[in-house]
Amino acid sequence: MSNGLKGLAKDTVVYGLSSIVGRFLNWLLVPMYVRVLATPGEYGIVTNLYGWTALLLAVLTFGMETTYFRFSTRSDEHEPMRVYANSLMSVGLLSSLFALLGFLFLQPISDFLGYAMHPEYVGMLIFIVAIDAVCSIPFARLRCEEKAWKFAGIKLANIALNILLNIFFLIVCPVIYRHAPQAIEWFYRPDYGVGYILVSNVITSIANVFMLNKELRGFDYRIDRSRMRTMLAYAIPILGISIAGILNQSVDKILFPFLYADKAEATVQLGIYGACFKIAVVMVMFIQAYRYAIEPFIFKRNREANDRSSNAITTLYFTIFSLLIYLGVSFYLEDVFKYLVSPAYYEGLRVVPIVMAGEFLFGLYFNLSFWYKLNDQTYWGTWFTIIGCAITIAIIVLFVPIYGYVACAWATVACNGVMLLLSYTIGQRRYPIDYPLRKIGGYIVLAAAMFALGMLVPMEQVVWRLVWRTALLCVYIAVAAQCEGLLGRLKR
Numbered sequence: 408m409s410n411g412l413k414g415l416a417k418d419t420v421v422y423g424l425s426s427i428v429g430r431f432l433n434w435l436l437v438p439m440y441v442r443v444l445a446t447p448g449e450y451g452i453v454t455n456l457y458g459w460t461a462l463l464l465a466v467l468t469f470g471m472e473t474t475y476f477r478f479s480t481r482s483d484e485h486e487p488m489r490v491y492a493n494s495l496m497s498v499g500l501l502s503s504l505f506a507l508l509g510f511l512f513l514q515p516i517s518d519f520l521g522y523a524m525h526p527e528y529v530g531m532l533i534f535i536v537a538i539d540a541v542c543s544i545p546f547a548r549l550r551c552e553e554k555a556w557k558f559a560g561i562k563l564a565n566i567a568l569n570i571l572l573n574i575f576f577l578i579v580c581p582v583i584y585r586h587a588p589q590a591i592e593w594f595y596r597p598d599y600g601v602g603y604i605l606v607s608n609v610i611t612s613i614a615n616v617f618m619l620n621k622e623l624r625g626f627d628y629r630i631d632r633s634r635m636r637t638m639l640a641y642a643i644p645i646l647g648i649s650i651a652g653i654l655n656q657s658v659d660k661i662l663f664p665f666l667y668a669d670k671a672e673a674t675v676q677l678g679i680y681g682a683c684f685k686i687a688v689v690m691v692m693f694i695q696a697y698r699y700a701i702e703p704f705i706f707k708r709n710r711e712a713n714d715r716s717s718n719a720i721t722t723l724y725f726t727i728f729s730l731l732i733y734l735g736v737s738f739y740l741e742d743v744f745k746y747l748v749s750p751a752y753y754e755g756l757r758v759v760p761i762v763m764a765g766e767f768l769f770g771l772y773f774n775l776s777f778w779y780k781l782n783d784q785t786y787w788g789t790w791f792t793i794i795g796c797a798i799t800i801a802i803i804v805l806f807v808p809i810y811g812y813v814a815c816a817w818a819t820v821a822c823n824g825v826m827l828l829l830s831y832t833i834g835q836r837r838y839p840i841d842y843p844l845r846k847i848g849g850y851i852v853l854a855a856a857m858f859a860l861g862m863l864v865p866m867e868q869v870v871w872r873l874v875w876r877t878a879l880l881c882v883y884i885a886v887a888a889q890c891e892g893l894l895g896r897l898k899r
Contacts, residue, residue, distance in 0.1 A: 432566055434692075434747075436573055437685045441749045443577045444600050447682070451664075451674030452522075452601050454681030456532055458660030459520075460539075463532075465653040467502050467540035470645025472547040473780065474638050476706055479551055487551075488626050493638055495544045495623075496630050502537040509533035521664060531605040538612040545622035550702075561618045569611040576603035644785035651792030655799050655822045656769075659807075659815035662800070666807045680812035682748045683755035687762040689736050690729065694770040697725060705777050715840045722774040726847045727887050729767050730854040734883060736763060738861050738876035742869050758816040760858075765819030772827040778838035779830075787837075791829050795822040850887065857883050 444450050475494045479487040509516065510530065517526035549558040580595045580603075596602075616623070654661075660681065667673035705718055736744060737760045745756055772791075779787040799822040806814035834840070857879045866872040 432570055434685060434688055436570060437682055438747050438749075439573070439577060440604070441682050441752055446675065447678030447751055448671060448674035449601050449678065450682055451676070451678030452528075453604055454660050454677050454684075455520075455664060455674070456528060456605070458657040460532060460536055461657045462650070462653050462661065463505075463536040464540055464543070465649040466646070467505055467536065468498055468543050468649070469501070470642035470649055471498050471638075472543055473645050473702070474642040475544065475547050476551055476702055477641060477780070478634075478638055489631055489634060490638070491544070491548055492626050492628065493630055493635050494547070495541070496628060497635065498544055499541050502540045506533055506537040509537075521670065525602070528602065528605060531602075531609050535605070535608050535612050538616060542612075542615045542619055545619040548622055555700075561615070564618060565611050565615055568614055569607055572607035572610055573604065576607060641783065641785060644789045647789035647793065651789070651796040654796045655792065655819070655826075658796070658799055659803055659812070659818065662803055663807065663812070663815070666804065676811055679752050679755040680758065680815060682752045683758055684762055686736065686740070686744050686747055686756070686759050687766065690732050690763045690766040690770075693729065693732055694766060694773070697770070698773060701774075706781070715838075718774065718777050719840055719842045722771070723843050723846055724891075725770060725774055726850050727891065729770055730850055731880075731883060731887070733760075733763050733767060734854055734857055734861070734880055736760075737858060738880060739873070742873055755812065758813055761813075761816035762819060765816065765823050768820065768823035768827055772823055772830055775827060775830045775834060775842075778834040778840060782838045784837065787830075787833060791826045794829065795826040798822045798825055846890075853883060853886060 440450055440453065441447070444453075471494045475490055478490040510533065513526050513530055513533075514523075517523055517529045520529060522528050546558060546561075549555075549561075576595075577600065580591055581597060583591050584595060584597055660677065663677045663680075664670060664673045667676070701721060705721075740756060740759055744759075745753060748755075776788055776791075779785055799818045802818035802821060803815055806818075831842075861876045861879050864875065866875060
């Protein structure tokens, strides 16, 4: 058990190179975007388009990543590559059909989304989503085969390329254009800021295909129909889970422009919300790295020893580290992290702690959702996420016209909180796991107390405020280290 947890910790760190470090590097693009793009409304366009990207990726992959994990770990030694071929070919065919239909009806789709003047934005979005959906399966294979370093290397190389391209188009080209326009005017348009963000992503998506070349060769390119029927029976409920789950996270960015009579003001407000939401991505980055490592770990532990205690222990440690991140970002938000955005966006900083609370609840829900995956009862996850999605949409539609983007942040908290309670209540009846609830609750209470002391004690001087909050953060770390014996484990 101890060796398994050490392996999980190592994989989480390695995946963190691509998820945490990689997203952090992408995160650093936000200060550039909010200063280079002409208005918050332009960043609102970026936020809206990438909200659609997340949803479409969930549809095109239709649960095949998790399905691949589940079926490739069965006893038949020939099973993994057959399962891989089924997964890759099915996602590839669906993505090709999506791209074909998307380009055939590009203008009507662009009109509906509000980009009638820039249908190429939607065209690039379609291309990016189709390529990234296909590449998700080779990345899943790397995770399943525990090739964490190769996974991280490709992800980081892709992110580095994307950053360099963004800097080239948004920083370097304008400088060249001011001094020697004839050198780049054959391809560069100074008023095409949002477009160049998409162009950069198109190029990096193509680069992904080349870097995954080995994983895209060396197997039989055909679908095993009998095996596919079994896989689809498992995957389709996960598709519902994925769609509803992504909607829970992105529907605010998708629906927001439709809820304002003044479309220009809608994009401005969405830009402010989207930029400040990015500050909360610190929590999202940790959860993503954790998810990359925990899925294959839990499935393998269950296959080898039907071990339910692993899920309980990892949930406890997830809680400890997530709350540490929550406190860290919240404590330094007004004195450090706010400088990631420009003053035009400061009004949106109030949603950051709310968004992070919602993401923390989602992480807990993810930990408490393994029971129906291991029990082959994934339809429960579909129901939970549909209920959560309904709550999210209802709150957004009813309250965004009144309270603006703050309603979006609280919708995330309500949705993930309800899903968490449903999953735990039903899961304990159908697949009981002895979670350390007292410890988890104790850490939540401790973090809440530290948060209240840090935020409610008035301190005008920045230095003293930082010292006080840092001390509170150290108290939380010391209590956790003492209670869990973390220092002793790290030394071993």
